[in-house]
Amino acid sequence: MARVVVNVMLKPEILDPQGRAVQGALGRLGLTGVSDVRQGKQFVIDLEGDLDAARSAKLEELAGELLSNPVIEDFTLTVVD
């Protein structure tokens, strides 16, 4: 079994209103000195069997087509084990 983790974040130049709202809440709840918060998404994908080259390439493709929108987001793909 293989586990792949895909993290998706808005590109740095795209405004993140959710992150900004969380930043405000952290401050109101007593955490001082928060200079920025960006909110992203994490996908934990468990696969049966070993991750071969074909499925690895397919995952990379779908991370850019389905899991993220390359116009506004970047993704990182990590094979955990």
Next chain:
Amino acid sequence: MSARIGVVTFPGSLDDRDAARAISIAGGEAVSLWHGDADLKNVDAVVLPGGFSYGDYLRCGAIAKFAPVMSLIIEKAHQGLPVLGICNGFQILCESHLLPGALTRNDHQHFICRDQKLRIENTDSYWTRDYSMGQEIVIPLKNGEGGYVADEKTLDELFAEGRVIATYQDGNPNGSYRDIAGITNSRGNVVGLMPHPEHAVEALTGPSLDGLGFFTSAISSLVNA
């Protein structure tokens, strides 16, 4: 002969009935299309209505672009089929890369619902020919993720090529870059618009009849083709 305009219903579509009604009032024949059918029923044009297709899961419009009906619409749109995407439909068109850019969460973090003044900036597209250049219209706007974003180069191109079809007036409701409310592709057959012209076609329920022009534009273009 009246123009046959398809309206797609996805799970979570809200405004498909209003869009169909607007098409009828504008003199066209509205044809219901189902997201799961790879069949366009020989329609002459398609409207992707507002709502929350697939619950807005993942990203607005991200799942809808893979619906069986969308693969046909994407293929035909590249060949010139007129397609109007309203609100969630606009998001689907951007996710499908039929239009550049993306729609992101409103910069002020709130859902907004109000009558919105727009200025028509393009009268060449299939969906805006019945308006006059610079005409101001008022139609309803209702969105949570209506902020239009694109890189500077794309924004410059959209304005230079006259592909911005409408801009927000008297206040930007959602943080859209350069007050963009709607855009078209270079061919002028695919149009995405965040506000809702289908809700402004009858005196009883709308703030104006200003939305009718989007539908009559396409219908007269198709009938005279």
